[in-house]
Amino acid sequence: MLNPLQNALQAVGPESADPRTALVQAKIRGLLQGYDARWTGCTWRVNAVETTLMAGLWNPETEASSRTFQNAGKIDVDITDTPLGSDGPQRFVVDHKTCSESIDDAAADYWRSLVIEGQLSQYMLLGHQNGIRYDSGIWDVCRKPGISPRKITIVEMKEMKATRTWFCATLSDIQIESSFNTGRESLELYSMRVAHDCTKERPQYYFQRRQIPRTDGDLIEYAQDTWDLGQELIASRAVIREFKKRGIDRQPQRSAKACFMHNSPCEFLKVCTGEEMLEGSERWQKKEWMHPELPILKDGNGTDVLTNSRLGVFQVCRRKHHLKYELGYERPNEEEKEALFFGTMWHSALEAYFKAVQINQRGESIDSNITGAASSAAAITASEDQFQIPF
Numbered sequence: 294m295l296n297p298l299q300n301a302l303q304a305v306g307p308e309s310a311d312p313r314t315a316l317v318q319a320k321i322r323g324l325l326q327g328y329d330a331r332w333t334g335c336t337w338r339v340n341a342v343e344t345t346l347m348a349g350l351w352n353p354e355t356e357a358s359s360r361t362f363q364n365a366g367k368i369d370v371d372i373t374d375t376p377l378g379s380d381g382p383q384r385f386v387v388d389h390k391t392c393s394e395s396i397d398d399a400a401a402d403y404w405r406s407l408v409i410e411g412q413l414s415q416y417m418l419l420g421h422q423n424g425i426r427y428d429s430g431i432w433d434v435c436r437k438p439g440i441s442p443r444k445i446t447i448v449e450m451k452e453m454k455a456t457r458t459w460f461c462a463t464l465s466d467i468q469i470e471s472s473f474n475t476g477r478e479s480l481e482l483y484s485m486r487v488a489h490d491c492t493k494e495r496p497q498y499y500f501q502r503r504q505i506p507r508t509d510g511d512l513i514e515y516a517q518d519t520w521d522l523g524q525e526l527i528a529s530r531a532v533i534r535e536f537k538k539r540g541i542d543r544q545p546q547r548s549a550k551a552c553f554m555h556n557s558p559c560e561f562l563k564v565c566t567g568e569e570m571l572e573g574s575e576r577w578q579k580k581e582w583m584h585p586e587l588p589i590l591k592d593g594n595g596t597d598v599l600t601n602s603r604l605g606v607f608q609v610c611r612r613k614h615h616l617k618y619e620l621g622y623e624r625p626n627e628e629e630k631e632a633l634f635f636g637t638m639w640h641s642a643l644e645a646y647f648k649a650v651q652i653n654q655r656g657e658s659i660d661s662n663i664t665g666a667a668s669s670a671a672a673i674t675a676s677e678d679q680f681q682i683p684f
């Protein structure tokens with residue numbers, strides 16, 4: 294049997310030489326122990342991990358299929374479970390999320406925002422289009438630790454020496470000596486404190502799961518929204534082409550209100566203010582494939598593949614969407630923002646975790662090389678000819 298927790302810890306990798314990466318690794322190692330403890334006894338039957346789905350954009354009003362766009366997304370975990378009070382087994386889309394907001398109160402704003410978030414609708418619609426009837430979606434949320442590595446107090450030092458432990462974890466001679474020399478928590482000790490906090494002290498503060506229902510009406514509304522956005526994108530492309538014929542470089546409109554969303558500046562801010570040029574600049578390069586998160590679908594450049602993230606960008610700023618998804622500009626070697634970086638590593642760790650659960654449940658032979666990145670992702674694609682909605 295594979296140990297899901299050990300598999301997930303292995304996916305986090307050895308401590309990085311880069312301090313920023315090493316700190317995120319330490320947080321995630323601690324959190325994984327809390328996650329494993331919090332959901333001990335979970336009855337989910339894992340059907341698939343990291344499943345990429347694709348299907349044609351569909352207009353529910355006219356039943357027309359798009360000749361231009363495909364809708365695509367990657368489902369974190371596909372499970373079957375029998376919730377208390379239900380008539381029988383149900384199939385769910387599970388999406389892992391990380392956040393900094395409060396999640397332990399069911400009435401928290403964070404949960405309200407997820408009720409209208411389109412991602413689950415997209416996954417469930419893609420499932421339907423590929424012949425998989427999902428009953429509902431589950432948000433599997435982890436709140437990031439607000440605590441940081443800190444000094445060790447004199448009282449704590451004495452206790453450490455007497456008990457040879459730090460927040461219930463046993464310490465080696467080297468760890469104790471190092472703590473006395475520096476007077477601060479190493480990343481290993483910090484990870485132990487995070488694990489203790491999220492396992493023993495505040496598991497509900499850190500980990501929550503909520504089932505978010507989606508009716509057929511919700512999915513049809515989502516399909517209509519994405520169809521309408523696709524039509525707007527086609528119209529925007531036509532305007533750009535028209536101007537180009539006349540020798541004019543017409544760019545889609547900017548949206549100043551979107552420049553500082555999520556409390557950080559947009560990556561194209563200096564381009565929009567005229568401080569940086571895109572063409573001929575070493576600070577910018579063009580991607581060959583617009584959706585690096587969906588490598589399995591790589592075919593052409595991906596400008597006609599719509600994802601939920603891409604549609605979100607199109608809704609908030611047409612210019613940003615044009616630069617990022619139509620022209621494919623990105624900064625080479627740019628450090629991922631902390632929140633994204635943390636989320637990416639957490640997803641990889643949970644991918645390895647659930648892959649191990651799935652293998653154990655299937656009773657498959659153990660592949661010791663299974664890690665998040667190396668696990669196989671199933672790809673189900675539907676061409677527009679095959680496409681039908683089985684509502």
Ligand code: SF4
Nearest residue numbers: 547548552559565610
């Ligand atoms: S691309 Fe849009 S969001 Fe980004 S800086 Fe320009 S106007 Fe603002």
